[in-house]
Amino acid sequence: GENVEQHPSTLSVQEGDSAVIKCTYSDSASNYFPWYKQELGKRPQLIIDIRSNVGEKKDQRIAVTLNKTAKHFSLHITETQPEDSAVYFCAASEGYQKVTFGTGTKLQVIP
Amino acid sequence: DGGITQSPKYLFRKEGQNVTLSCEQNLNHDAMYWYRQDPGQGLRLIYYSQIVNDFQKGDIAEGYRVSREKKESFPLTVTSAQKNPTAFYLCASRESSGAYTGELFFGEGSRLTVL
DSSP states (O other), X not given: OOOEEEEOSEEEEETTSOXXXXXXXXXXXXXXXXXXXXXXXXXXXXXXXXXXXXXXXXXXXXXXXXXXXXXXXXXXXXXXXXXXXXXXXXXXXXXXXXXXXXXXXXXXXXX | OOSEEEEOSEEEEOTTOOEXXXXXXXXXXXXXXXXXXXXXXXXXXEEEEEETTEEEEOTTOTTEEEOOSBTTBOOEEEOTTOXXXXXXXXXXXXXXXXXXXXXXXXXXXXXXXEO
């Protein structure tokens, strides 16, 4: 089955700096890669996703890149703000099948 | 107001007892999922269902049971066979046909504590 590894487990950055979170996956059949943000005490919510036919996707300060050959994808947050502090999860799935999550990255943005 | 409703929010159980967590959605989604969240371990898949009357084991199904008798409902039973049931349980759903977006919509979760 699919295995998703996520690094780092914790990340502290100064406000205004960039943050990068990296994930690798094992199943070459996976074709959908979402990222979820979970604020303290709240449910995870989708912030951005990418499909295997795209190499990069941007949404304001957030971007995701995908390298299918190397089976890794990354989340980039620029100009970080205190409200970006949360736990971020990457995930991978094939079509409509099960969604496998990484172990999460706790991001702390220091004002 | 559309969404996913989990109940109860908090649940305490004595060892040896089965408990059932409720998950109801009014998003008309075909697929539903149960995840367990433990500190440092991310979200681990327990069971998922792509359609009514069908479900598949996830990565940590031992000690759990599910049913999918209605499209809107996907209850999870934590049995006494689950060795370490204390955890935060999240239910989710998503489209699995048509204008497929892939996004999982999560409930607010149920925190189970075994005394």
